[in-house]
Amino acid sequence: MQKTNVFKKLLGFRVSVPFGPTDLVLYNTVLLNRRSLRFEHMHSFFELHLILKGDGILVIDGKRFSAKEGQLCWINPNCRRHVEIYPKTEHEHFVLHFDFIQRKNNESYNLLEYEDMSKFMSQIYRNKIWIFDDTHSCMKIYEMIQKELESEEFAYLANTKNLLCSFLINAIRSMGIQRDAVHTQSGQHGPELAYKALSYIRNHFQEGLTIEETAKALNISSRHLTRLLKETFGTTFNIALLSIQIANVEEMLLTTDDSLERIAELTGFSSAAVMCANFKKMTGYTVSQYRSTPQ
Numbered sequence: 447m448q449k450t451n452v453f454k455k456l457l458g459f460r461v462s463v464p465f466g467p468t469d470l471v472l473y474n475t476v477l478l479n480r481r482s483l484r485f486e487h488m489h490s491f492f493e494l495h496l497i498l499k500g501d502g503i504l505v506i507d508g509k510r511f512s513a514k515e516g517q518l519c520w521i522n523p524n525c526r527r528h529v530e531i532y533p534k535t536e537h538e539h540f541v542l543h544f545d546f547i548q549r550k551n552n553e554s555y556n557l558l559e560y561e562d563m564s565k566f567m568s569q570i571y572r573n574k575i576w577i578f579d580d581t582h583s584c585m586k587i588y589e590m591i592q593k594e595l596e597s598e599e600f601a602y603l604a605n606t607k608n609l610l611c612s613f614l615i616n617a618i619r620s621m622g623i624q625r626d627a628v629h630t631q632s633g634q635h636g637p638e639l640a641y642k643a644l645s646y647i648r649n650h651f652q653e654g655l656t657i658e659e660t661a662k663a664l665n666i667s668s669r670h671l672t673r674l675l676k677e678t679f680g681t682t683f684n685i686a687l688l689s690i691q692i693a694n695v696e697e698m699l700l701t702t703d704d705s706l707e708r709i710a711e712l713t714g715f716s717s718a719a720v721m722c723a724n725f726k727k728m729t730g731y732t733v734s735q736y737r738s739t740p741q
Contacts, residue, residue: 452595453477453540457645458638461607468546472610474641480537481693482648483529488680491545493527494617495519496584499538503530506575513577518584518617520576526680531693534700534739540588542614543641566618582616639664640678643671644686651690652714657683687714692728695721699737706733 453476461472473491476482483502495504497515504511506525513519521527523545531537546567570576591609594602646660660683661671675681691713698709706718715721722733729736 452592454645455595456606458642459603459606460638461610463607463611465546465611468548470544470611470614471547472542472544472614473638474541474543475610476541476641478539478541480531480535481690481697483537483539484531484693485679485686485689486526486528486681487686488524488526489543489678490523491543492523493521494542494544494614495521496540496580496588496617497538498540498588500536502537504528504575504577505530509574511575511577516580516585518578518580518620520570520578520617520621522571522574525574531696542610544614576621578621580617580620581622582619584613584616584620587613587616639666640674643674644679647683647687648690651687651694652712654714654716655687688724688728691715691721692725695725695733696729696736699733 456475463470497513497517501514504513506527591606594606646663657668661668675683694713710718710721725733
């Protein structure tokens with residue numbers, strides 16, 4: 447719980463730094479558990495996972511890829527993705543969402559050499575996903591980021607920014623590849639705001655939440671929120687809400703003896719019958735099958 451709260455400090459914390467011939471724009475940094483990882487979505491920027499707990503199966507555009515605890519997973523833009531979650535398994539991923547935006551001027555920087563970055567960009571799209579071992583101490587950098595956020599010492603966010611850049615560079619080094627054509631991005635409409643919307647849904651799903659209430663809390667229109675969720679995650683408000691509700695139902699089925707009526711009440715469903723129907727649709731299990739699954 448402490449780590450999740452610590453990393454919430456980075457919600458909406460956007461980083462933009464010169465990175466070879468591009469600008470690295472880091473949109474979101476988050477610690478995700480089994481409740482969040484099963485959320486199927488897509489977006490138009492890169493995603494990097496450090497698997498902290500639990501071997502797992504990443505599903506990318508319908509194809510399944512095995513990844514082990516301690517490994518890194520790089521996912522390219524515009525792929526539908528989620529992590530398969532099985533009953534009574536523990537999962538935790540440290541995740542970055544970012545992009546490399548081509549700089550309009552020709553000014554050169556040495557944070558990452560121009561030629562190296564070009565080679566890297568030319569190769570990264572050969573696969574939709576790259577799964578590789580942490581050969582350059584990304585886990586240690588992650589631990590340093592965590593300690594920095596916990597300490598809140600002078601200029602801790604500035605130091606966190608530097609550590610996040612180091613994390614990404616060392617992840618690229620661990621991949622063992624290089625890259626050329628620069629990926630450019632257009633049409634981004636507030637990915638930080640979309641993440642805030644998702645965070646709001648996670649914090650209020652049990653209240654019978656509506657899209658109108660969520661949009662009002664963010665000071666935007668329902669239409670704008672719909673567009674944000676579609677452009678950032680490739681999903682709708684209702685699907686995002688339902689995914690979060692079902693993940694919490696799973697947790698309660700495994701960790702409590704509460705009645706179905708009580709679980710439905712605590713997870714924002716109008717009735718146990720509605721909850722059970724949606725649970726079967728989302729997971730393929732009935733609630734009784736899921737609850738009786740052996741440890």
